[in-house]
Amino acid sequence: MDKILFYGMTGEKMCFQHILLNALDLAVEGKEVKIIFEGASVKLLSVFDDENNPLYVKAKESGLIAGVCLACSKMLGVYEQNKNTGLTMLDDMNGHAGMKNYIRNSYHVISI
Secondary structure, eight states: OOEEEEEEOOOOHHHHHHHHHHHHHHHHTTOEEEEEEOGGGGGHHHHHHHTTOHHHHHHHHTTOEEEEEHHHHHHTTOHHHHHTTTOOEEOTBTTBOOSHHHHHTTOEEEEO
C-alpha cells in the first residue's frame, strides 16, 4: 500500500485533522499520499485558512491536497472562499471529485 487517497467527507474539524495527521505521517514514510475535500469537509477550508492551521498549511505546502469538490463547494455556499485558497476545484464525476482515477492508479482509498 504505497499510494493512499484520503477522501474526506466529514465536516467535523477534529476528524479531518486526523486525516491531515495521518497523511503527513505516511508521506514522511515515503508513501504517495493525496487528500480530497469532498462533501461537508469543503466547509473546513476557510476555517483552516483563517486559523492558519499548521497541519493544513503543511499538507498544502507539501502538495498532499489534490483538491476540493466543486459541486459541494457550490451547494454548501463556500465556492468563492474555496476557489481563493488556490487549491484545484475537482469536478471529474458529474461535478464532484471522483475516486475512479485514483483507483485506476492503484491508490488505496480511505473515506472518512
